[in-house]
Amino acid sequence: MSLKKTPESEAKPKSRFSRRGFLGGMGIGAAGTGLLEREAEASPAAAGVSGPGPVAITLNINGKPINLKIEPRVTLLDAMRNHLEPPLTGAKRVCDRGTCGACTVIMSGKSVYGCTVLAIDAQGKNIETIEGLPQNNPISNAFVNNDGQQCGYCTPGFVMATRASCRSIPIRPWKT
Secondary structure, three states: OOOOOOHHHHOOOOOOOOHHHHHHHHHHHHHHHHHHHHHHHHOOOOOOOOOOOOEEEEEEEOOEEEEEEEOOOOEHHHHHHHOOOOOOOOOOOOOOOOOOOOOEEEEOOEEEEOOOOEHHHHOOOEEEOHHHOOOOOHHHHHHHHOOOOOOOOOHHHHHHHHHHHOOOOOOOOOOO
């Protein structure tokens, strides 16, 4: 048996990909993107675009309908803190990335981060905030009695997250 190399064994294996094919595909993709952009620019009404100026919306916060005129880019947290009179300041802006939980509110029975939801998308949904809970409720009392509030800044969000996870527990004032 000979270990001599033959010309076939020295040749590099052919790849399925080539620079020419890659660049050709990129050109087709870029052209397709340009066509889609022109189509979107031609008919913004067909795409259901709101704005860019202020838009009238109605939010149902703590059982009350609230009419606002805000830009579509305003988050639910900003709408509650900066566009209501009086403002609802229980939900706090801390990380502004939806990771800390300080801005937690209950929307349609589920906990959500107010900094990640656009106010315009919250229309027609029931929104519950810490201000809507009775003053002397078992969850808030449990946080206070067990030193769960730490510094207290994030506590309203944590109370609302706990409330959402304990929906079977009725929220009503303690009887003394």
